[in-house]
Amino acid sequence: MTERKAIKALPMVQSLKTLVKNSGTTYEELGRKMDLSTDTIKRLLGGSIPITLERVSEICEYIGIDVFELARISKFGEKPAVEILTHDQEKILAGDDALFAVYYLIVMGMSFDEIHATYKLSKHQLLKLAIKLEDLGILELHPENKLKLLVYRKIRWNMNGPLHNKYMTSMAMDFAKDVYESSDSFKFFFNCPLSKDSKVEVLRKLEKMCREIENISEMDLNIKNRTSTTMNIFVGAKNWMPEVTRKYSR
Numbered sequence: 001m002t003e004r005k006a007i008k009a010l011p012m013v014q015s016l017k018t019l020v021k022n023s024g025t026t027y028e029e030l031g032r033k034m035d036l037s038t039d040t041i042k043r044l045l046g047g048s049i050p051i052t053l054e055r056v057s058e059i060c061e062y063i064g065i066d067v068f069e070l071a072r073i074s075k076f077g078e079k080p081a082v083e084i085l086t087h088d089q090e091k092i093l094a095g096d097d098a099l100f101a102v103y104y105l106i107v108m109g110m111s112f113d114e115i116h117a118t119y120k121l122s123k124h125q126l127l128k129l130a131i132k133l134e135d136l137g138i139l140e141l142h143p144e145n146k147l148k149l150l151v152y153r154k155i156r157w158n159m160n161g162p163l164h165n166k167y168m169t170s171m172a173m174d175f176a177k178d179v180y181e182s183s184d185s186f187k188f189f190f191n192c193p194l195s196k197d198s199k200v201e202v203l204r205k206l207e208k209m210c211r212e213i214e215n216i217s218e219m220d221l222n223i224k225n226r227t228s229t230t231m232n233i234f235v236g237a238k239n240w241m242p243e244v245t246r247k248y249s250r
Helices: 011-022 027-034 038-046 053-063 067-076 087-094 097-107 112-118 123-135 162-181 196-221
Strands: 082-084 139-142 146-149 151-156
Touching: 011 038, 011 053, 011 067, 027 038, 027 053, 053 067, 067 196, 087 097, 087 162, 097 112, 097 123, 097 146, 097 151, 112 123, 123 139
Parallel strands: 082 151
Antiparallel strands: 139 146
C-alpha cells in the first residue's frame, strides 16, 4: 500500500506514543482495532517505519484525543500555549508593518529561510525582526535561525484591540475582493432561510469543518520536507441583508 503523507521520527509521533501509554492502551489492543500486528504498531509508534496521517487519526480516536490537541502537545508540551495576544504585544505589532508581516508569515507556517527566499527582507533585517518577536514572547529563536512558535497558530486578536482596529477591516475587504476577482479561488456565497434549530445545526457543522481544516494544517506542518502553498479561509455566517435592501426597511 502506498503511504500517503507519512510522518517519520517526529515529535508528534513521540507524543502520540506517550499518550497511548498514558491512556493504558496496549499495542495488542491497538493492533486488533487497526487490524495490524503488535509488532507493526510498535514500529509505527517507535518511528522505525512511516505512519500515515490516517493512522495517526485512527489512533487518536481510539484513545479519545483530538488530533489538534496532539499537534498542540507535540509543539508546546503539556503546558498551555498562549491563545490570545496581550494588548502590549498587539500594540507593538500594530506599530511596525514589517514586524507584523513576519509574525503573520511565521504563524502561517513559513520558516526563516522560506521567508528570506520569498520576500524582500535581508537575513539581517529578518533576524532583527525575529529577535523582536522573541522579546515579545511570541517565538523562540534557535541555532541556524530555527523558529519555535510559542503561541497557537489560530491565535485570536482582541476585539477592538490594536491589531483588529488596524488590520481586520482592510484585510477582510482585500481578501474578499481578491477571492471574487480570482479565477483560481473557491467561492460559495448564498442566502438561505433557516429555522432556529437549523441555524444551530448549520453553525455546529461549520465549526466542526473549521476544526477539521485546522487539524489537517497542523498535521501538514509536522511533515518533514513538506511542499505547501498558503491558503487563507474566511468563514462567516450571520443574519444579514445587503445595504441595497436595508435602505428600504421600515
